[in-house]
Each structure stands twice: as C-alpha cells, then as structure tokens.
Amino acid sequence: MEKDMETILDWCLDQMRRGKKIEDCLESYSQLAGELRPLLLLAKDIEGIPTPEPRKEALNLALMRVGEAISTARRRRPFFQRIFLHGFLVRPAVAGALSLALILVFIGWAVGMLSADSLPGDWLYAVKKAGEGMKYTLTRSADAKAELRMEFSGERLDELIRTVEESGALDKTLLQNLLNEAELALDEAQPVKEDTFTLIAAKLNHFTACQKAVLEQLKPRVPSGDRSEIDKAIELCRRRCRCLKRMIERKEPGDGDREWDSGCRCRDMCRNEPSRDDSPE
Amino acid sequence: MRKLGRDGIESLVKAAKNLDREALSELCVYFYPRIYRYVFYRVGTRQDAEDITSEVFVRMVKSLSTQKGSFQAWLFRIASNLIIDHYRRTARRKKALLAREHQALLEPERNESHDLLLQHRLREALSELTDEQQQVITLKFMQDYDNSEIADMLSKSVGAVKGLQFRALANLRKILKRGD
Numbered sequence: 001m002e003k004d005m006e007t008i009l010d011w012c013l014d015q016m017r018r019g020k021k022i023e024d025c026l027e028s029y030s031q032l033a034g035e036l037r038p039l040l041l042l043a044k045d046i047e048g049i050p051t052p053e054p055r056k057e058a059l060n061l062a063l064m065r066v067g068e069a070i071s072t073a074r075r076r077r078p079f080f081q082r083i084f085l086h087g088f089l090v091r092p093a094v095a096g097a098l099s100l101a102l103i104l105v106f107i108g109w110a111v112g113m114l115s116a117d118s119l120p121g122d123w124l125y126a127v128k129k130a131g132e133g134m135k136y137t138l139t140r141s142a143d144a145k146a147e148l149r150m151e152f153s154g155e156r157l158d159e160l161i162r163t164v165e166e167s168g169a170l171d172k173t174l175l176q177n178l179l180n181e182a183e184l185a186l187d188e189a190q191p192v193k194e195d196t197f198t199l200i201a202a203k204l205n206h207f208t209a210c211q212k213a214v215l216e217q218l219k220p221r222v223p224s225g226d227r228s229e230i231d232k233a234i235e236l237c238r239r240r241c242r243c244l245k246r247m248i249e250r251k252e253p254g255d256g257d258r259e260w261d262s263g264c265r266c267r268d269m270c271r272n273e274p275s276r277d278d279s280p281e
Numbered sequence: 282m283r284k285l286g287r288d289g290i291e292s293l294v295k296a297a298k299n300l301d302r303e304a305l306s307e308l309c310v311y312f313y314p315r316i317y318r319y320v321f322y323r324v325g326t327r328q329d330a331e332d333i334t335s336e337v338f339v340r341m342v343k344s345l346s347t348q349k350g351s352f353q354a355w356l357f358r359i360a361s362n363l364i365i366d367h368y369r370r371t372a373r374r375k376k377a378l379l380a381r382e383h384q385a386l387l388e389p390e391r392n393e394s395h396d397l398l399l400q401h402r403l404r405e406a407l408s409e410l411t412d413e414q415q416q417v418i419t420l421k422f423m424q425d426y427d428n429s430e431i432a433d434m435l436s437k438s439v440g441a442v443k444g445l446q447f448r449a450l451a452n453l454r455k456i457l458k459r460g461d
Contacts (some may be wrong), residue, residue, distance in 0.1 A: 006440075006447040010428065013446075039450040042457070046422040049399045054317040054331065059310070062335035066309050067302070069342035074300050 008032060012040055036141060043200055119159055146189040146200050150207050153181035157211055164218060170226035180266050182208060182240070190258055197258060198248055205244035212237035232269050240264045285311055294352045298345055304346075309338045312353075315424055316360050321420050322404050323364050333363050354434040361416065406456045413437075414449035421446060 007164045012025040034254040112131055115124035133154055139145050156178035163171045182204065189200040212234055219230045243261040250257055262268070285293070290311075296304035316337050321330040337360045357385050407415050416435060420426045428446075433440045 006443040009447050009450070010443045038446075042409055042450055042454050046403065047417065049403055049423075051318050051423055052321045052327075052400055054334070058317075058331040058335070059313050060332075062313060062338050063306060063309055065335055066305060066338050066342055069339045070300055070302055070305055073342055077300070168420055233289055 005032065005035070009036060009039060010034060016040065016044065019160065052272055076086045119163055119166070120174060142188055142191045143196050143200060146192075147186045147203075149181050149185035149188055150204060153178050153185065153211070154207070156181060157214060161214070161218060164221050168221075168223070170222040170229060172226070172229055175229060176266060178211070179233060179269070180234060182211065183264075183266055186258075186260060187242075201244050201247045205241055205248060208237050208244065212241065236264065236266070236269055290352055295347070296393065298348070301344075305342060312356055313338070313399065317377070318423055319357065319360055319416075319419050320364060321400075322368060322407050322423065323415055329367065333360070333367055336363055351433050353430070354436075357420070357434045358436075361412075366414070402457075406453055407454050410449055410452055413445055417442060417445045417451065418449050434439070 012022075013281055015025045016022065022044070023041070024036065024065045026036060029036060088152070111124070111127055115122075115128040115131065118124040118128050132155075136145065136152075137173055139148055156174050160171060161176060163174060184200070185204055189197055192200065210236075215230055215234050215237065219227055220235070222230060239261065243264050246261075247257060290308075293304045293308050293311075297308055313334060317334045319328060319400075320333045320337075321327070323328050324333060329340045337356065340359050340363070341356060407418060410418070413435060417431060420434065421428075426434070428439045428442045431437075432442045435442065437445075
C-alpha cells in the first residue's frame with residue numbers, strides 16, 4: 001500500500017508543478033486524501049520558502065580559491081600533458097595530421113630498413129636507389145658528397161658480391177656502377193681545400209685498393225666468360241691507385257694535379273689491357 | 282544567469298578537464314548557488330555552508346580529470362561527502378546541533394525577516410531527517426531537480442527516490458507538528 005502511496009504522492013507533486021491545485025489532484029484519490037493532503041501542503045510550503053542566496057563576496061572568494069587550484073593543477077601537470085591538453089595539438093585536425101605524418105615516417109623508416117638489403121631486380125631496390133638519391137641531394141658540402149660517393153661504391157661492391165653468391169653470374173651494370181661511383185668521388189672532391197683533398201685522395205686510394213683485392217677474390221667465382229670484365233676492372237683499380245698515390249705524394253700542387261690520369265675513367269675500361277705489373281700500390 | 286542545458290554543461294566540463302580557466306570559472310559561477318543551497322540546509326551556519334561550497338569547487342578542479350558520468354551528480358556527491366566530513370570533523374553532531382541552537386538564538390535577532398525564520402525552522406527540522414531524506418527534500422523542493430536527476434545524484438533508482446520522498450515528507454511533517 002505504501003508503495004502505491006509513494007507513486008500517488010509523486011504523481012500529485014508532478015501535477016502540482018504543472019499548475020494543478022491540490023484539490024484537483026486529490027479528486028482522483030479521494031480515499032487517500034486525508035493522508036496525502038498534509039504532505040502536499042507541506043511540499044507546497046517548502047517550495048514557497050525563499051531559497052537562500054549566497055553572498056557575492058563568498059562567490060568571489062570561491063572563485064579566487066578555484067583560480068589558485070587551477071594554477072597549482074597546471075603546474076603539477078606532466079610536461080607532455082601541458083603541451084597536448086593546452087596547446088593546439090589537441091585540435092582534431094592537427095592531431096590527425098600529426099598522426100598521419102608519424103605513420104608515414106614509420107612506414108618510410110620500415111621500408112628503408114627493408115630495402116637496405118635489396119639487390120637489383122628486387123622491388124625495394126628502387127626505394128634504396130631513391131633513398132641514396134635523396135641523401136645525395138640533401139648533402140651540401142663537396143667533401144661530404146665525395147664520402148657519399150665512396151659509400152655508394154662500397155654498397156655496389158657489396159651487392160655485386162651477393163649477386164655472384166646467389167646467382168653465380170656477374171652483374172656487369174653493378175660492376176660498372178661501383179667503378180663509376182668511385183670515379184665520381186674524386187670529381188666531387190675537386191673544389192675542396194688542399195689538405196682535405198689529400199685526405200679524400202688517401203681514403204679513396206685505400207678504398208680502391210680494397211675494391212681491387214675483393215674483385216681478385218671474386219674472379220674465380222664468376223663464369224669464365226665474364227672474367228675478362230673483372231680483369232679490366234682490376235686493371236682500372238690498379239691505375240687509379242697509382243694515380244691517387246701520385247696525388248697524395250706530390251710536393252707542389254698545381255692545376256690538373258687533381259684530375260684522374262688518362263686510362264683511369266670508366267670510359268677507358270675497354271681500352272685498358274691488364275698490366276703485368278703486380279707491385280703493391 | 283543563463284540556464285545551461287545538458288550539452289552546455291558537457292562542453293564546459295570538456296574544456297574544464299583541460300584546465301581551461303574560463304570554463305572552470307563558468308561552472309563555478311553556475312553551480313555555486315545550487316551547491317550552496319544544498320549545503321545550507323544541511324549544515325549549521327551560513328559560514329559553514331560558504332566554506333564547504335567553496336571547498337566543493339576546489340575539489341572539483343583537483344579531481345575533474347577523473348570525473349565520469351553525470352557531472353552534476355558528481356558535483357553534488359562531492360558536496361555530500363564534504364558535509365559528511367564536516368560532521369565527522371566536528372565529530373559531534375550533537376555539538377553542531379547545539380551550535381545551531383545558539384545560531385538560532387542569534388540569527389532571528391540579527392535579521393528578523395520572515396523568510397529567514399522560515400529557512401531556519403526548515404533547516405532545524407531537516408537536521409532530524411536521515412541524510413538521504415534531507416538530500417531528497419533539498420534537491421526536489423528547493424532546487425527543482427526531477428526524480429531521475431536526483432536518482433542519478435544519489436546513485437539510486439527512481440522508485441527508491443519516490444520512497445525516500447514520501448518518508449521524508451511524512452517525517453518532516455511529524456517534526457514540524459511536534460514543534461508547533
């Protein structure tokens with residue numbers, strides 16, 4: 001019964017809020033009117049009591065305390081949160097663009113890592129070459145470009161060895177490229193100062209000697225029909241080593257001293273006949 | 282003061298969670314009178330009501346980042362907890378009642394307006410109700426919240442709120458009748 005009373009009382013209160021008089025509400029529940037009326041009158045009385053209003057000074061004081069609490073909370077917030085929650089980074093468009101950029105950077109990094117071991121013919125090899133091209137474009141100084149050319153030449157040599165190991169055939173284009181990159185390394189170093197040039201020439205000399213040694217090791221593993229190509233490359237390396245040695249040891253540098261000697265460029269390879277001089281460079 | 286709808290409150294709360302000063306101040310200005318009235322009828326003095334109300338908003342700033350669900354219900358729960366703490370701290374509800382009696386002697390003298398007398402009498406009577414019954418009377422008849430909002434604030438069903446409302450009015454009537 002009490003549950004019914006609760007519901008009826010609530011219904012009556014609701015009706016009173018909508019503007020109905022107490023007696024109109026009680027009409028439907030005349031048997032409960034005796035019990036309901038005093039409660040409804042009391043509710044009406046309570047609603048009629050003016051609500052206590054807070055003092056303006058108290059509100060201002062609360063606002064001051066809130067302001068202090070905000071400052072404290074802001075100071076305690078971790079650094080990344082301060083940036084992300086308060087700055088422009090929280091805006092959906094900026095956050096979306098940043099996420100996309102991060103994803104692209106990650107994909108780029110992953111593809112770059114995967115393409116590092118690719119060989120000519122792999123679909124990732126183009127990515128590797130594009131990466132090298134970008135690296136070269138972004139490099140500004142002549143000595144850094146020369147170093148980069150040597151690095152690319154070393155990369156081609158590595159690819160050449162792996163190609164021979166995997167397929168047993170000699171990739172002549174790779175052979176040509178590795179010699180070409182080493183040749184360009186010296187060309188790139190033309191504008192640098194004398195002491196830097198000597199350093200680059202020394203490095204290139206050492207590098208070319210290594211290339212020659214590796215090619216000699218590789219020669220027995222390539223098909224006999226391709227060995228003449230390896231011989232020509234070895235001969236070119238030998239000539240280059242001599243030329244570079246001369247550049248390093250010269251007493252008085254002059255015009256033209258920095259250039260490759262005749263027969264040291266890739267285009268001279270066909271004309272090069274293997275020399276019988278096996279003296280160390 | 283403009284009446285904020287549910288969406289208005291939500292967007293303010295969202296900004297306030299990022300410690301936006303303007304949004305927090307606006308929430309404070311909007312809810313201060315509501316919380317004050319709620320607290321006023323449940324504690325002994327105007328000064329206590331002001332202190333507790335002010336503390337409600339400081340707590341709001343401190344823990345808003347963890348707030349979930351209805352903001353209004355959450356804020357009233359903070360107020361309710363602080364009122365309980367207040368009584369616990371004084372640890373003597375009896376003493377608080379005595380203080381209120383003392384206040385009763387002082388307040389009518391200070392301001393003999395009829396409104397204040399009514400408010401005081403109601404506050405006296407309310408203090409004899411259970412905590413939940415006090416909350417229902419305050420929220421329903423002094424703050425105009427509907428049953429579902431009160432149910433949300435008290436974490437109860439609408440049916441339970443109706444029951445509390447009935448018992449609160451019946452008890453209040455007995456108390457006031459006894460006083461007459």
